[in-house]
Amino acid sequence: MSIDAEVGQELAPLTLTFTREDLVRYAGASGDFNPIHWSDRRAAELGLGSVIAHGMLTMGRALRVVTDWVGDPGRVRSYAVRFTKPVPVPDDDAGAEVVVTAKVTQVADGVATVALEALLGETRVLGSAVAEVRVD
Template identity: 75%
Template sequence: MSAHVVEVGTELPPLVLHYTREDLVRYAGASGDFNPIHWSDRAARALGMPSVIAHGMLTMGKALRIVTDWVGDPARVEGYFVRFTKPVPVPDDDAGVDVHVTARVTALEDGLATIAIDALLGETRVLGSAQAQVRCG
């Protein structure tokens, strides 16, 4: 956690999450989620998606890193909530795609900070209502 005083409005250092098709394959193996929308363009397009999409839980977990990097100890995270609002399409190339994550403290009560997290793919919000509660004291 920052050496500075934590107060409502404190902004956490921004984070860029990078996704490639290789990341999706690795996550599928680790999670056991082999839904073809995460590896087959044909399956994704059959459901109206432009291409393969990243696993929602992968995006959720990676986005929380903005908080765990800041707080320094993941055990200080007492709660985390997100809604999946838009998928993260991952192109079949070497460049991949980036999601930009920002966060700020929105409330402080009894040593517990509530942190609002924004995750954007370009101008598109991919997580909605994302919040973490972190023990500060």
Template identity: 70%
Template sequence: MSVEVGLELPSLELTFTRTDLVRYAGASGDFNPIHHSDHAARAIGLDGVLAHGMLTMGRALRVVTDWAGDPAKVVSYGVRFTRPVPVPDDGVGTVVTVNGRVTRVSDGVATVSIEALCDGAKVLGSATAEVRVD
């Protein structure tokens, strides 16, 4: 695969629904009620239910793994959580748009900067993955 700095990865739109949050809670063991109960979320001052940060992080990496063709090519991945992803109980959910851009290529490893936006606001900051491209 020929990879150069500046390469834009195909954009990805991820939908998060309440059902996704319940499934993730079961798989991860994270049953914090702010991820499934509007009542519990509002009781601590939130506007409503929020997606799990690790679910958002994991799903956002798909912009890289879909492009690379093999998740095993990912060498490292890190993010900073900047804003929560609200998930309404409307049967539709919310959309996070994910973009990636190659910012460095060295010794067969590409560094990809990832941008994840929900309603135009960044939900992940300093999101970077390193991927083997040789």
């Protein structure tokens, strides 16, 4: 099944919520128990205002804007990001909301290049985020 893709096409935006519970679950799954992801005291010792989400959790969840569009994570050929700002996660039930948007920037030889933007409020948390996906 091929996916309709054209340069300039905007994908449906995705709002992600990160809670402390998400961080605990990700730490267990990934083995990343760095205390900046669970201890406000340890985060403060490093100058952080709060516990922060794991970068790889943020990166992985942001890609869902693309995988939801193509319908199959197996279509992703490559994905790269630069972490620009951490995602502080408050100790409450609401958590932190990151809005992910994406736009097709190139289509060639059955592959679409998609640029992603992830914003926490007005703060960009991922930079140079680009995925290549098979669309043929």
